[in-house]
Amino acid sequence: MTLCIRNARHLDAPVDLLVDDGRIVTMTPAGRQAPPDGCELFEAGGLRLLPSLTDAHVHLREPGYEYKEDIASGLDAAAHGGFGQVMCMANTRPVNDAAAVTRFMRERARASHPRGPRLYPVAAASMGLEGSALAPLAELHEAGCVAVSNDGRPLENAELVRRIMEYAADLGMVFIDHCEDPHLARGWLMHEGDVSGMLGVKGQPAAGEAIQAARDIMLAEYLGLPVHIAHVSSRLTVDIIAWGKARGVRVTAETCPHYLLLDETSLQGYDTRAKVSPPLRTADDRAALRAAVASGLVDILVTDHAPHAAHEKDETLDAAPCGLTGLDLALSLTWGLVCEGALGEADLHRLWSRRPAEIFGLPCNGFAPGDPADFFLFDPDATWTVTPESLRSRGKNTPFLGMELQGRVRHHWLGGIPLF
Numbered sequence: 001m002t003l004c005i006r007n008a009r010h011l012d013a014p015v016d017l018l019v020d021d022g023r024i025v026t027m028t029p030a031g032r033q034a035p036p037d038g039c040e041l042f043e044a045g046g047l048r049l050l051p052s053l054t055d056a057h058v059h060l061r062e063p064g065y066e067y068k069e070d071i072a073s074g075l076d077a078a079a080h081g082g083f084g085q086v087m088c089m090a091n092t093r094p095v096n097d098a099a100a101v102t103r104f105m106r107e108r109a110r111a112s113h114p115r116g117p118r119l120y121p122v123a124a125a126s127m128g129l130e131g132s133a134l135a136p137l138a139e140l141h142e143a144g145c146v147a148v149s150n151d152g153r154p155l156e157n158a159e160l161v162r163r164i165m166e167y168a169a170d171l172g173m174v175f176i177d178h179c180e181d182p183h184l185a186r187g188w189l190m191h192e193g194d195v196s197g198m199l200g201v202k203g204q205p206a207a208g209e210a211i212q213a214a215r216d217i218m219l220a221e222y223l224g225l226p227v228h229i230a231h232v233s234s235r236l237t238v239d240i241i242a243w244g245k246a247r248g249v250r251v252t253a254e255t256c257p258h259y260l261l262l263d264e265t266s267l268q269g270y271d272t273r274a275k276v277s278p279p280l281r282t283a284d285d286r287a288a289l290r291a292a293v294a295s296g297l298v299d300i301l302v303t304d305h306a307p308h309a310a311h312e313k314d315e316t317l318d319a320a321p322c323g324l325t326g327l328d329l330a331l332s333l334t335w336g337l338v339c340e341g342a343l344g345e346a347d348l349h350r351l352w353s354r355r356p357a358e359i360f361g362l363p364c365n366g367f368a369p370g371d372p373a374d375f376f377l378f379d380p381d382a383t384w385t386v387t388p389e390s391l392r393s394r395g396k397n398t399p400f401l402g403m404e405l406q407g408r409v410r411h412h413w414l415g416g417i418p419l420f
Helices: 071-080 099-112 137-143 158-170 194-199 207-223 235-246 257-261 283-295 330-339 345-360
Strands: 002-010 013-020 023-029 040-043 048-051 053-058 083-088 118-124 147-149 174-177 227-229 251-255 375-385 404-414
Touching: 002 375, 048 345, 053 071, 053 330, 053 345, 071 083, 071 099, 071 404, 099 118, 099 137, 118 137, 137 158, 147 158, 158 174, 158 207, 174 207, 207 227, 207 235, 207 251, 235 251, 235 283, 251 283, 257 283, 257 330, 283 345, 330 345, 330 375, 330 404
Parallel strands: 002 040, 002 048, 053 083, 083 118, 118 147, 147 174, 174 227, 227 251
Antiparallel strands: 002 013, 013 023, 048 375, 375 404
């Protein structure tokens, strides 16, 4: 099928987009070329044309925790949030440490969303995520896993981390590490600082994240292999990553919109909706992360989408689990950063589309001839209020509830076929 999207805006330029057989044919200045005979016309009316986004860090909870989220509801939230593909972490029940679990996830995705978004499972780095025995990464890779992580369960054993890096690299997979010293401030509830002291709760120092990031980067340098640092939250870790990159280490890193927008004060009043791992840190850390994202020092944005049931977050701060829902919100939150000048629209494309695809070897639409026709039309002027009803994810756990956000996805195509 040939499709022509007319009068869209791409990076502030009015354009027409021609698509055929699921691929980009041309993107030209609006009105310069007449569409071919018989092609389906879609009038964009000046809406923004963006490439479908990639979220390299989500928790879709299935199998085992479907009361929080399942693959069908998670991918529905992804599609309406602008995401064409997501990488889902292994902390399911059973853990994704066997090919049967990987195949189950992919089959559930195909059954519920045959046209996409596409789901790429992330293999458990260790059996049961217990940090003792290496998971069968070759088997998991063959079943469809694209990366390796022990996410949520920090790895203490540096020798095991070395073996994971080597095994993953042999298979063409990147090791994604949740960096947190598991002994430093064990039992933490938030960042260790002025607010934790005022609230009288145990905090986690930023050094706990940076120590393990430094270990990983030094191992990556020694081995000449890549490593990816998950959900960076502190200035100290940014400095460690800058040190590694300056030495030529193949280190990449991610952070999340909530670390660019919130800080430790969001937990005043013991608000469990703002309890995340790693924790929200200081305003200075937030400023450092904004600068690192804008410069490319931190390579990509991810949601770390972590839906929970309402009764789980409706607990005391010590009993409530960490995590917030993100797939519905990430694009609008990032667009808010564009509107305030902290990022440019081209940065949004880089952070959410081009660089994730480069790091993890996934398809990407750069609007060049032959690229996959994965794109959406975005209304930057639409405003909406974050309510439980406006979120398609089953998870409603977010500190952004009640806020008015700007920007909505109006239409989304994957492989040239409309999702909505």
